[in-house]
Amino acid sequence: MAETWSVVIWLVVTTALVRAAGPVALGGRELPARVTAVVALLAPALLAALVITQTFGATDGDFTVDERVPGLAGAGGVLALRGGILLAMAVAMAVTAGSRALF
Amino acid sequence: MRRESVRAGFRVGVPFAVAAALLAASFGILAEPVFGAPATLVMSALVFAGSAQFGALAVLGGGGGVAAAVIAAVLLNARYLPMGIALAPSLRGGWLRRALYGEALLDASWAMANRGEGRFDPDFLVGATLPCYPAWVAGTAIGLYAGDWIGDPAEWGLDALFPAFFLALLVGGELRRGRTAVIVALLGAGVALALLPFAPAGIPVIAASGVALLGLFTGHTQETEHPEIEEDPVG
Numbered sequence: 001m002a003e004t005w006s007v008v009i010w011l012v013v014t015t016a017l018v019r020a021a022g023p024v025a026l027g028g029r030e031l032p033a034r035v036t037a038v039v040a041l042l043a044p045a046l047l048a049a050l051v052i053t054q055t056f057g058a059t060d061g062d063f064t065v066d067e068r069v070p071g072l073a074g075a076g077g078v079l080a081l082r083g084g085i086l087l088a089m090a091v092a093m094a095v096t097a098g099s100r101a102l103f
Numbered sequence: 104m105r106r107e108s109v110r111a112g113f114r115v116g117v118p119f120a121v122a123a124a125l126l127a128a129s130f131g132i133l134a135e136p137v138f139g140a141p142a143t144l145v146m147s148a149l150v151f152a153g154s155a156q157f158g159a160l161a162v163l164g165g166g167g168g169v170a171a172a173v174i175a176a177v178l179l180n181a182r183y184l185p186m187g188i189a190l191a192p193s194l195r196g197g198w199l200r201r202a203l204y205g206e207a208l209l210d211a212s213w214a215m216a217n218r219g220e221g222r223f224d225p226d227f228l229v230g231a232t233l234p235c236y237p238a239w240v241a242g243t244a245i246g247l248y249a250g251d252w253i254g255d256p257a258e259w260g261l262d263a264l265f266p267a268f269f270l271a272l273l274v275g276g277e278l279r280r281g282r283t284a285v286i287v288a289l290l291g292a293g294v295a296l297a298l299l300p301f302a303p304a305g306i307p308v309i310a311a312s313g314v315a316l317l318g319l320f321t322g323h324t325q326e327t328e329h330p331e332i333e334e335d336p337v338g
Contacts, residue, residue, distance in 0.1 A: 010176075025191070043214065050308060057299060
């Protein structure tokens, strides 16, 4: 039990520090144009990586291929047809759940 | 704080709060046998970071120690560093005020508050996070105390919600910002995919953010197109 509460306390402290670090260290400054260019590209890089890790990452961080893949393909189809975000998420959930039920 | 931005963010954040509650319920179900109900609830209330919580749970549940669980969680949370750095130039005020804005960082809120060319709407970010916090805590409680009724969260396909969400933000927003953004997204995905089988959890996303350094050479903001981004990206 003490082990569990140690993890909770460490997570509270480290999460708060990591979230505050960027805004506190750099907040309010005008960044040079080249740095701004890098910052502008963080979003596509991070989002693409999150798609990959959330699709192929197991809960322990390992690589796995499972029913989330057809789910994501379904969401991609919705987006290709200019469907909304929520519809894409609903389709991903339904296809993933359906694949698990069938196979 | 601009109230209209907070309200707009809140409206956009509500559907994602529902998704967060579903994920939190699955966290509550899985964490209860490992952490116990009180620690699980306190963790969700005070940490409020899904990937780190799931990561710590996976390590401890798999027989790992405190240090391994904390390191996994820190690595998974480390993406908030580049996110915070990206947000920082849009913040004003003293260090405490800026730190509090940083505490509102969530993947979804950060992405939806992105206005392109390195600019963010911090009040919109806070608004989008506001409904997610009670949803996360309440969802955890539901998972803890109604887990038997819900069953296995994987059967509901809940783990497909957020990859689809990030894909939608990428396709609907970032990839419309120009060719450089498309190249960076492809490279970022490639880096994450290449590292995922080998690197510790959290490292693939951090490494992928390094691809943004291409901006040093491309002058991306000068060539950025100006996509007609819908005011409500949830649409």
